[in-house]
Structure formats: C-alpha cells, structure tokens
Amino acid sequence: MASKTYPGRCLISKNDTTKRKAKTEILRALKEERAEEKTPQSWLVLFNGSGMPEFWIYLLVDKKATLEDVDRKLRDVWLECCGHLSSFTIAGREYESNPEGSYHEDAKGMDIRVDKIFCENLTGEHIYDYGSSTYLDFKVISKLPYSTKKGYDVEIVARNKMPEAVCSVCGKEATIICLECMYDGSDEYLFCDECYEDHECDEGMQLPVVNSPRCGVCGYEGGLDDDMC
Ligand SMILES: [Zn+2]
Ligand SMILES: [Zn+2]
Ligand SMILES: [Zn+2]
Incomplete structure (x- = not known):
C-alpha cells in the first residue's frame, strides 16, 4: 500500500521535503549551517494536528525554554484567535496556561523548563480552547548539539506546505x-x-x-x- 506523503519545507535550508524526510533534511541543514556544540543544546520536537496529519511542524526548542515558550510558539503559528486557555498533557500530567482556574486540583502551570520533562521518544498532547478545541499531538525526536537561531528560544525548523x-x-x-x-x-x-x-x-x-x-x-x-x- 502506498503511504501518503505530506509535503513541506525545511526553513533552515529552504529545501522542499516531506514529513517523513524532514528530520534527515533538518539534521543535514543544521550540520552545514550551524556550529556543533560539545553538549546538547536543544530538543527537536514534531507536532501534528490530531487526526490532521497534513499539518505538521518541527520545532527546535532551546534546553532552557519552558513549556510556556512552546505554547506561545504554537499559538503564534497555528492557534491564537482570541486568547483561549490551553494545556499540555504529558505522561498523565496536565500543564495549563491558567492553573489557578483549573478543574484539576493538582494542575501545574507551564512555567517549567522542557529539560525537566522532555526525553527522547516522549509523546504528549496539546489542546487549545476548551470550547471549539484544536488538538495537537507531539513527539520528542532527539536532543541536538545545535543552538536555536539568535533571538529565538523556540524555532520552527520545518513545516508543512499549505x-x-x-x-x-x-x-x-x-x-x-x-x-x-x-x-x-x-x-x-x-x-x-x-x-x-x-x-x-x-x-x-x-x-x-x-x-x-x-x-x-x-x-x-x-x-x-x-x-x-
Ligand atoms: Zn477564538
Ligand atoms: Zn455560504
Ligand atoms: Zn471559484
């Protein structure tokens, strides 16, 4: 059976790619265009629209960034309409944009560093707007010895084409x-x-x-x- 391809573009090299091939292209482009550090500097993370695999982005997330920084980038590129609430669900825990107003007694906020949570192959979900919700899922691909581009704690390094x-x-x-x-x-x-x-x-x-x-x-x-x- 032929599997579907989801066309996109690497935003570092500007080369066309697909969701499946993007990781290889991103690694190639980072190696070519950025200095390799001695220690891991960032996380490569793939986000998809849940049930909408044609929408995908690869994020490079600085190790010092927080879940709040990731949430802000998701809002900027895909989600923000009128300031709705959002949350991550990771390993059975909720991390909410407004934990004070949460129904979950043990809800945490998003002001937590990704380095405290992320590990390779970790998966999770993100929801924006509890009314007309948009659901995303994500997978942490790997930790990389490359920094995000200057001025960005979360950088979109590849995304689907329209x-x-x-x-x-x-x-x-x-x-x-x-x-x-x-x-x-x-x-x-x-x-x-x-x-x-x-x-x-x-x-x-x-x-x-x-x-x-x-x-x-x-x-x-x-x-x-x-x-x-
Ligand atoms: Zn809205
Ligand atoms: Zn009409
Ligand atoms: Zn027409």
Missing part, C-alpha cells in the same frame, strides 16, 4: 470559507475570491483559508509566515 483547498464552484485555489454554509453541513463551503463575490450568504460569516489545523474554527485568521518562524 494543503490543497479548491473552490467548490470553479475548482481554482480556495481563499475563503463560508461559515454559514459550513455550519449548515454543506460540503460546498470553500470559495475563491471571485466566486465568493457572487455567493449569497452573509459576508460577515467568512474566514480565510489558512495553513493551520485551526482553519475555519472560532475567529481564526492565520499565523506566522515561513520567514517569521
């Missing part, structure tokens, strides 16, 4: 989601700019098509471009 979305009228690239049609359960809720002009629904009920597992959810309008990762 998955294909086509206009339900003309088949060109879709740019707009009609929420009215989507909430009505119609399959035809994606439009290009041109076809959306002739579409009858309320113009206030639209969101842009963006490269994120939160596309079309709540008021999400998109996050970081590749050159800001």
Whole structure:
C-alpha cells in the first residue's frame, strides 16, 4: 500500500521535503549551517494536528525554554484567535496556561523548563480552547548539539506546505470559507475570491483559508509566515 506523503519545507535550508524526510533534511541543514556544540543544546520536537496529519511542524526548542515558550510558539503559528486557555498533557500530567482556574486540583502551570520533562521518544498532547478545541499531538525526536537561531528560544525548523483547498464552484485555489454554509453541513463551503463575490450568504460569516489545523474554527485568521518562524 502506498503511504501518503505530506509535503513541506525545511526553513533552515529552504529545501522542499516531506514529513517523513524532514528530520534527515533538518539534521543535514543544521550540520552545514550551524556550529556543533560539545553538549546538547536543544530538543527537536514534531507536532501534528490530531487526526490532521497534513499539518505538521518541527520545532527546535532551546534546553532552557519552558513549556510556556512552546505554547506561545504554537499559538503564534497555528492557534491564537482570541486568547483561549490551553494545556499540555504529558505522561498523565496536565500543564495549563491558567492553573489557578483549573478543574484539576493538582494542575501545574507551564512555567517549567522542557529539560525537566522532555526525553527522547516522549509523546504528549496539546489542546487549545476548551470550547471549539484544536488538538495537537507531539513527539520528542532527539536532543541536538545545535543552538536555536539568535533571538529565538523556540524555532520552527520545518513545516508543512499549505494543503490543497479548491473552490467548490470553479475548482481554482480556495481563499475563503463560508461559515454559514459550513455550519449548515454543506460540503460546498470553500470559495475563491471571485466566486465568493457572487455567493449569497452573509459576508460577515467568512474566514480565510489558512495553513493551520485551526482553519475555519472560532475567529481564526492565520499565523506566522515561513520567514517569521
Ligand atoms: Zn477564538
Ligand atoms: Zn471559484
Ligand atoms: Zn455560504
């Protein structure tokens, strides 16, 4: 059986890659472009949209960074719409963005260093917004002797390319989601700019098509471009 490939780009080398091949390309690019330190400096971590494998990012996380720093990067690139709560679940423990207001009696905050928690092959989950939730899962790939780029404690070193979305009228690239049609359960809720002009629904009920597992959810309008990762 042919397995699916999920195309993307290494943001260090700018080379095209796939989710499966990205690790090799990232290691090659780091070796070529950054000084190798004597001791491990960072963690390489893969995040996926849960049930949405076409959305993936590889993060390089400085060993001194905290879960809060990782959460902020996830919000910046994929999640933030209106300041919802979020949490990590790692090895049965919850780490929450607002532990004081938590239902879990033993909830921890996110101000904890990743070095205290991460180890190779560790897996976990992240949830943003307890209402209209976006679920991510992650795996810690390895600890590396390379630093993150200057000024970044969490750096996105590879990410998926925008998955294909086509206009339900003309088949060109879709740019707009009609929420009215989507909430009505119609399959035809994606439009290009041109076809959306002739579409009858309320113009206030639209969101842009963006490269994120939160596309079309709540008021999400998109996050970081590749050159800001
Ligand atoms: Zn929101
Ligand atoms: Zn169209
Ligand atoms: Zn509509």
